[in-house]
Amino acid sequence: MATESAHKDFVLAPRASGQVSWIETILLSVVVIALGYWLSPADPLLVYGTFPWLILAPLLLAVRYGFMRGLISALILVAALFAYRASGLGLYAELPASFVVGVMISTMLIGEFRDIWERRVERLDLANEYRQLRLDEFTRAHYILRISHDRLEKRVAGNDQSLRSSLLGLRAKMRDLPRGEAAISVLSESILTLLAQYGSFRVASLHKVNADHSVVLEPLSSMGEVRPMPADDLLVRQCLKQGQLVSVREELMERGENRKFSQYQVCVPLKDTEDRIVALLAVEQMPFFAFTQRVLSLLMILCGHIADLLQTDQQTLQLADMDAQDFSKQLKRSLNDAVEHDLEAHMFAIEASPGEHRDALLRLVEDSRRGLDVQLRVDNERGNPCVLVLLPLTSADGGQGYLTRLNGIIHERFGLDQSFESLGINIREFDISGQGGRESLRRFLFNECAINDQQVAI
Incomplete structure (x- = not known):
């Protein structure tokens, strides 16, 4: 296994590579053959002993270096067998075929098994190195994102303007x-x-x-x-x-x-x-x-x-309540933003039926105006006073928040048991988006709210 891998290398001794491994293969094979001859001159390869111990050399080389070097070591043992037989060693006069086949097959199997697992480990190492590279990139990107987020937090915290x-x-x-x-x-x-x-x-x-x-x-x-x-x-x-x-x-x-x-x-x-x-x-x-x-x-x-x-004009700006001309202008701007830039706005038509609290309710609605909200009080064709409330740059969720706030004000003023319906207030709402367009807004104002085109121009 590569020493630079992220995995721990559990081999007892580092493997040689290149020419050194070939020298080690040949030298170890020759040494075991010489050792066998020193131990048993009559059967130097220990073929007829209780166990042919010399085959451990090609097996170990096959495990350590793989198929090719294990095969070379096995061939050296077989060549030594034929050399002893040719020299007239009586014990090897009859060729021990099972020994030759056993050495070759066992060495090739172990070498091939070792090579397969080495290729698997190499693929795992490559995959692990790729994951480590991606993890390093992710860590750097996350660090940069954290810095950018901190800077953005400081910028937003220092700038409270929307x-x-x-x-x-x-x-x-x-x-x-x-x-x-x-x-x-x-x-x-x-x-x-x-x-x-x-x-x-x-x-x-x-x-x-x-x-x-x-x-x-x-x-x-x-x-x-x-x-x-x-x-x-x-x-x-x-x-x-x-x-x-x-x-x-x-x-x-x-x-x-x-x-x-x-x-x-x-x-x-x-x-x-x-x-x-x-x-x-x-x-x-x-x-x-x-x-x-x-x-x-x-x-x-x-x-x-x-x-x-x-x-x-300056006179419109000085007015506490916006007139019909300013309301129409702001309504056109909100409609253009919705159609061209998909930027929502919201509008309410708050109609008050005859009752003892009608004037107080209308004043309450008018006093609830926020900074950019635009209001226009008109009498519709049903003869009822109506307050048109335009909420620029406000989504439908923001419109519901406005209604919730208005409902809370009514509860504070008239009691928790009162509601819009019980006080004779009829609320219609319209979401100004890019889907409906100008015609939907006209139908809402002129048909549902009973407003005419002399009061609001679209």
């Missing part, structure tokens, strides 16, 4: 802007920092886009050592023409050929729900591990929400 909270913070900054100032100019640095947080890019710039879809070459804000934007950059032209995120192919980046077409790797338009492009994000350097469909889709979603905020 997508919803980031957009909410940007909305708060816009609300504090002085009247008459362009939000895109004042908040360009904050917007670029927010986008870099989710895109992980190192060198990028944010450019204003005019109403005629011409880009201002001078950046509003930049990070890293950005180069001047060319007036005819191919990626910028395609981005403005299509109104969608445009990036170079990954294989071009791997070969370093992307510079032939554009100095940028990614261009993202800040486009609102009315297809108006407010600004353009041009990324020059982005880590390859971040250059994935998931990250690029997240950038497109975030840029769309930021564009909606930038296009919202």
Whole structure:
């Protein structure tokens, strides 16, 4: 067995190899023949004794070195037998055929048996070495994963901002802007920092886009050592023409050929729900591990929400409750996110029947609004007041959490024995996903909730 194997080698003496093993085979065979002649000159091979002890030499060599060397040792014994017979040794005048056949067959069987097991052990050694190699690779990969996980934990622990909270913070900054100032100019640095947080890019710039879809070459804000934007950059032209995120192919980046077409790797338009492009994000350097469909889709979603905020007028931002125009805009944005990026949103229609607690219940629902939630209070065609609650970037499970929280508030206010039904509250919900689309949302609002198109525009 190989000494470098992971298994323990249990042989009493290390085996020789090559010429040394052949010398050992011939020398041992000659020594036992000489020893037999010294012990019994009349029967030097001990053929007619109680046991032919000299056959142990080829048997041991067959066990130690395998078939070939054992066979050579057996042939030496048989050759010695014929030599003694030819020299006139009377005891061997009649050829002992059983001795010759027995020595040859037993030696070949033991040698072949030994070779078979050596091949099996070699295969096991190879399999074990492969497993050891894979284990070493797995150990290194696990160690790297542990380090990456620890770094990610530290990064997440140091950054408590989610997508919803980031957009909410940007909305708060816009609300504090002085009247008459362009939000895109004042908040360009904050917007670029927010986008870099989710895109992980190192060198990028944010450019204003005019109403005629011409880009201002001078950046509003930049990070890293950005180069001047060319007036005819191919990626910028395609981005403005299509109104969608445009990036170079990954294989071009791997070969370093992307510079032939554009100095940028990614261009993202800040486009609102009315297809108006407010600004353009041009990324020059982005880590390859971040250059994935998931990250690029997240950038497109975030840029769309930021564009909606930038296009919202100051009076709407100052309102405590969102009006129908803002609600419709946010609803369109959530629908676009669901259709184009498979990003869910959830909506509730809370209708209050006539009763003594109706006004208090509606105020309770309106006061339960969270940061990015959008509400609109209207009277439906059944004559009942209705509060439409839109939960952007929220799945169906998140919607159920909102209902659970609202139910807990009602229990605190009106008692544990009260429920939505007992208080005359009828709740309808709709999951905004990419499957139903715009027509399903229209049927929900106009048919089930009895809302008309003058109250909510889809």
